[in-house]
Amino acid sequence: MREWQKQIIRDIYDPVDKRGLRRIRRVLLTMARKNAKTTLIAALVLVHLVGPESGQQQQIYSAANDREQAAIIYRACEAMVLMDDDLAMMIKPVPSRKRLVCHFNGSFYQALSSDAKTKHGMNPAVWIYDELAQALNQDLYDALDTSQGTQLEPLGIVISTQARDPLSLMSVLVDDARKQLQGVGVPDPTLAAFVFEVPADADPFDESLWHLANPALGDFLSIEDMRAEAAKAKRLPSMLSRFRNLRLNQQVDGVDQIFVPEDWKACGMPVNRAALKGSLCYGGLDLSAKRDLTALVLVFPGPITSVLVRCWTPEHELDFRADRDRAPYRQWIDEGHLIAVPGKSIDYDYVAQEIAALASEFQIGAIAYDAWNMHNMKRALVNQGVSHWIEKEDEDPQDPTCTKFVNWRQGMRTMSPALETTELAVVEHRVAHGMHPVLRWAASNAVAIGDAAGNRMPAKHKARNRIDPLVAMVMAFGVAAIAPPPEDTSSIFDDLEKLQEAMDTKPPPAPGQKVPKPAPEAKDEDEEYDPRWRSL
Numbered sequence: 001m002r003e004w005q006k007q008i009i010r011d012i013y014d015p016v017d018k019r020g021l022r023r024i025r026r027v028l029l030t031m032a033r034k035n036a037k038t039t040l041i042a043a044l045v046l047v048h049l050v051g052p053e054s055g056q057q058q059q060i061y062s063a064a065n066d067r068e069q070a071a072i073i074y075r076a077c078e079a080m081v082l083m084d085d086d087l088a089m090m091i092k093p094v095p096s097r098k099r100l101v102c103h104f105n106g107s108f109y110q111a112l113s114s115d116a117k118t119k120h121g122m123n124p125a126v127w128i129y130d131e132l133a134q135a136l137n138q139d140l141y142d143a144l145d146t147s148q149g150t151q152l153e154p155l156g157i158v159i160s161t162q163a164r165d166p167l168s169l170m171s172v173l174v175d176d177a178r179k180q181l182q183g184v185g186v187p188d189p190t191l192a193a194f195v196f197e198v199p200a201d202a203d204p205f206d207e208s209l210w211h212l213a214n215p216a217l218g219d220f221l222s223i224e225d226m227r228a229e230a231a232k233a234k235r236l237p238s239m240l241s242r243f244r245n246l247r248l249n250q251q252v253d254g255v256d257q258i259f260v261p262e263d264w265k266a267c268g269m270p271v272n273r274a275a276l277k278g279s280l281c282y283g284g285l286d287l288s289a290k291r292d293l294t295a296l297v298l299v300f301p302g303p304i305t306s307v308l309v310r311c312w313t314p315e316h317e318l319d320f321r322a323d324r325d326r327a328p329y330r331q332w333i334d335e336g337h338l339i340a341v342p343g344k345s346i347d348y349d350y351v352a353q354e355i356a357a358l359a360s361e362f363q364i365g366a367i368a369y370d371a372w373n374m375h376n377m378k379r380a381l382v383n384q385g386v387s388h389w390i391e392k393e394d395e396d397p398q399d400p401t402c403t404k405f406v407n408w409r410q411g412m413r414t415m416s417p418a419l420e421t422t423e424l425a426v427v428e429h430r431v432a433h434g435m436h437p438v439l440r441w442a443a444s445n446a447v448a449i450g451d452a453a454g455n456r457m458p459a460k461h462k463a464r465n466r467i468d469p470l471v472a473m474v475m476a477f478g479v480a481a482i483a484p485p486p487e488d489t490s491s492i493f494d495d496l497e498k499l500q501e502a503m504d505t506k507p508p509p510a511p512g513q514k515v516p517k518p519a520p521e522a523k524d525e526d527e528e529y530d531p532r533w534r535s536l
Contacts, residue, residue, distance in 0.1 A: 004215045005040065012192050013053070024192045027157040028177045031196035032213040032249040033454075034221050037159045041128050042076035044157065045109050048126045049102055050090050058107040058125040063144060065134045067113045073130055074098040074111040114140045122147045126155040133163035133170040134451065141169060162197065162251045164241075171251060198248040204240070205230055213249035236423050238448040238456060246454055258419070258446045258458065263426050268435035271306045276362065282483060283367035284408070284475030286468045287348070287377060288312075294346050295469035297439070298358065299476040305425055307433040309469055310354055311337070316344040325465055327441060337438050348380035356386045359403050366391075368408035368479035370471075408475045415457035418478025419448065425477065442470035
């Protein structure tokens, strides 16, 4: 253990009351990511299961926000047990229940997630909540916090980065911890608070301050890794708040504008549609609710990625929606940037017809789609006789004229890499979108939200206004990024033919130039040998 880790342990377990019992009942430890919080949790679990804080018939729980995070904590505990012969003799892992059982004292440890079916009836001697900042609600925290009434030395520990929301439970706990550390308000001798953070008003790129939130920096936390994250945050505007929150442990708003106007304008080069005819492209399809926009965006990979946009909106209450959305829908329709569809909602037959027309004009490698309302889109494709197949649902027809559709889940894991690919292309000015007004409007409205793992995605519920075309563009970049490279259909014989033609059309010698006599041709036993093949 490092000295700063030892000091945390001492501050929790050394103070005792007049009865000689441990005085600390609650612990708040907040620091940036990658400072071995999970390892510390695993060690504390074993301390209370079979170590100096163990007892008879004790329950120990670690809490996490989802099953995956709960499994990570359990596996860290299990690994420590399996790596030590003495621990392995005392503790039996039960992976199916994420539980460690100690038979000689009747105690057990179990990893819980916020979606656990039962949150009540527990009586833990100690509980540890990992990444409370990411909890969607405080039900599990409340259940744990109120479950230790019969314990002589109850202990509850929160270990987390700071929350982005200033009104969240984690933010409330951190604010109280700061007051305790500053000696403000009524002191609480049962609380041990550890707040590792870079001040909110400091320069986030000042390396001399990074250690305030990262006690392991320069030790098992790489300074080069931090610098790489900082450089990315400088380059991509929507990465800055993630860097400040997860790597500097600052409480920052989780909503970031994805694109700055200067970068978007720099990518406003015109798109030559005629020159793209027959080119390989990939699409993103964002289907709308009744009164929203439906958007189809095609991207044509290359040194400069060209972007084509098609958008639809219902004609019903168009002026009302234009006022509500503060968007010149009528003007965009007149200019051909937006397609008005008769009725109160968008008839997907119009979209299917457009997909058929685009498939005859370009080589569409795949179209990524949001599964919401896709069943209606499939019906429209069939109605319009559009040759298509759905990945993982239909058998690949091995027909290049049959349009492939890929289900693109609207979650962090799939949208985050797609968003980063799009961002980098825009920031590095490798995109030509022709300043399409509807797409430009969507880009100006778009903001990104993140999670504890550092993933980000465009958020419709946080956006300033409609972002459907931008979401379609991100999906198009995403499906293009994972597409296999085009097959090389050329043959070695094609190269040989080109070389033969070049040799046969060798330019005549210049005036006065001596022409060497050809070497005598070698003959094989069966046929003559052409010396020109020697160079191959």
